[in-house]
Amino acid sequence: MPVLIRYLLVLAIGQNIGWGTVGLLAVLGSTMAADLDLSPPVIFAGTSVFYVTMGLCAPLLGSAFVRFGARMLLAAGSFLSALGFIVLAASQGAIPYFLAWAILGLAGSASLSTASHIALNEALGARARNAIGLLMLASGLSGTIFWPTTAYLAGLTDWRMISLIFAALLLFAAALYALGLPRPQPVAAPPAKTIEVAAAPAQMTFYLVAAAIALNAFVTFGFSAILIELLKSLSVQPDLAAGLASSLGIIQVAARALDLLGGARWDGLSTALVAAPALVLSLILLLVFGATWAGVVSFIVVYGIGAGALAVARATMPLVFYDKAEYARALTRIALPLNLISAAAPPALIALLDGIGPQAVLIAALVCSGLALGVLVLLNQRRPAR
Numbered sequence: 001m002p003v004l005i006r007y008l009l010v011l012a013i014g015q016n017i018g019w020g021t022v023g024l025l026a027v028l029g030s031t032m033a034a035d036l037d038l039s040p041p042v043i044f045a046g047t048s049v050f051y052v053t054m055g056l057c058a059p060l061l062g063s064a065f066v067r068f069g070a071r072m073l074l075a076a077g078s079f080l081s082a083l084g085f086i087v088l089a090a091s092q093g094a095i096p097y098f099l100a101w102a103i104l105g106l107a108g109s110a111s112l113s114t115a116s117h118i119a120l121n122e123a124l125g126a127r128a129r130n131a132i133g134l135l136m137l138a139s140g141l142s143g144t145i146f147w148p149t150t151a152y153l154a155g156l157t158d159w160r161m162i163s164l165i166f167a168a169l170l171l172f173a174a175a176l177y178a179l180g181l182p183r184p185q186p187v188a189a190p191p192a193k194t195i196e197v198a199a200a201p202a203q204m205t206f207y208l209v210a211a212a213i214a215l216n217a218f219v220t221f222g223f224s225a226i227l228i229e230l231l232k233s234l235s236v237q238p239d240l241a242a243g244l245a246s247s248l249g250i251i252q253v254a255a256r257a258l259d260l261l262g263g264a265r266w267d268g269l270s271t272a273l274v275a276a277p278a279l280v281l282s283l284i285l286l287l288v289f290g291a292t293w294a295g296v297v298s299f300i301v302v303y304g305i306g307a308g309a310l311a312v313a314r315a316t317m318p319l320v321f322y323d324k325a326e327y328a329r330a331l332t333r334i335a336l337p338l339n340l341i342s343a344a345a346p347p348a349l350i351a352l353l354d355g356i357g358p359q360a361v362l363i364a365a366l367v368c369s370g371l372a373l374g375v376l377v378l379l380n381q382r383r384p385a386r
Contacts, residue, residue, distance in 0.1 A: 003182065004123075004124070004131060006181075007119065007123055007131070007181065008135060009180075010176055010177065011116045011120070011135055013173070013176060014074065014116070015112065015113070016142045016146075017078075017169050017173045018078065018081065018111055018112050018142075018173060019112065019113075019139060019142035019146075020142035020143070021081070021085065022081075022108065023147065023150075024146075024150055024162065024163070025043065025046065026143070027147055027150040028150065028159045030043075031154065031159055035159065038097070043097075045098075046101040047343075048343040048347075049098050049101040049102055049105060050104050050105040051342045052105065052339065052340060052343045053101070053105025054105040054109045054112070054335070054339045055109075055335055055336045055338065057106050058114060058332045058333075059332050059333045060109075061073065061110055062328055062332040062333060064110075065329075066329065069119075069122060069183070070115050070116070070118040070328070071178070073111070073115055074111050074115050074116070074119065074174075074177040075174045077107045077109070077111025077112075078107070078111045078174035078177060080106065081107040081111060081167075082171045082174065083107075085100070085164065085166045085167035085170065086167050087100040088100035089167070090160075109332075114331050114332060118327065122328075123182075128319060132312070132315045133256060133312050136256055136311060137256050137257060153165065204382075205321055205379070205382055208375050209317060209318060209321065209334065210333070210337050211371075211375050212272065212276075212372050212375040213334055213337070213338055214337040214338060214341050215368045215375065216272075216276065216310050217314065217338055217342065217345070218341050218344075218345045218348075218365075219307075219345075219368050221346070222346050222365070223303075223365070224346075225345070225350070227245045228245045229350065229353060230361060231245065233358040234286075234291040236291055236296060244297075244300050247300060248304045248307075251301060251304025252304050252305075252311065253308065254304075254305075255275075255308030255309045256311065256312050268312070268316030268319055268320055269317050269379060269380060271309050271313040272376050273376050273377075273380060274309065275305070275306045275307075275310045275313060276306070276369065276373040277373060278302050278305050278306030279303065279307065279310065279369045279372075280369045280370055281302055282298075283299075283369060285298045285299050286362055287359070287363070287366070314338070315331075318330050318334065320383060321382075321384060349361050
């Protein structure tokens, strides 16, 4: 089996299991709240604990990825995720419940998206961009596969047994990573003198990359959680709001596929420079035209294209600035602001929506998207010579 196909097959299966299992609250949240005698907001705060822990732990693993390789950390992280689900299945109150999500967050920093992208970079180097795009297309099916599967299992057994089933699946994923991925070639670190000379501009480049990713992620991660409520607050009928929000996933996947077709003709920064203005334009359309049919549909289409392409750019843009030796460290450091934003954006935007109204949400999103576009323009001026 060709190396690329082997990597994509193993990582696609493992990432769908990893992301699909941690999405169980979307189906079982209310059932778990009733059984644990906790309120739904407390139960769903488990997701925030997950993202915050994953973000805080990810930068600590940069050297481990370089030293041991992504294969070992993917396997260890999946094994730890299985332990997290065992703790979740045994939890009887808030403390063990949140402990389980903290374990899952620690495990996710070693076994979810960042680790899979590092694995592809180890194998392919500068040619990893298209492979990452393909993997993101495949791993985007996790909700499609696991939500109905979880709902089916909920009709047969309780959430504790489902957690144990998920633990078994994650043990399978750990074995798949350990046995299915080839051992990567060790990557030599750059000479110390090179690091010292390039330290100052490299730091500024990193901050700009992290800022652009975090600002756009605030909008896209936040909207993924509140979009239906946002449309309803603009007087869109609930059924129609749900249907339009559901169609967004198809548009985003199509945008990822279009970016993938670009092949070697453009890189992740070029993708971001096209996608970021689309995000800005979509918000302006909704602000100007409001809840009209043309305004809402135009927003969904343009926003979906921009958000879908930016999802790929988040993983591939660092490839423009970092080689195989530094990509792992850069990506794990970027994971800190990215995951903290993932945890903070939904409650922040829903607070704006409930406290002030939809216009405040759109203006805040427009400011973040506009700032991100400005940062991307600055990054383009720092693009290294090929």
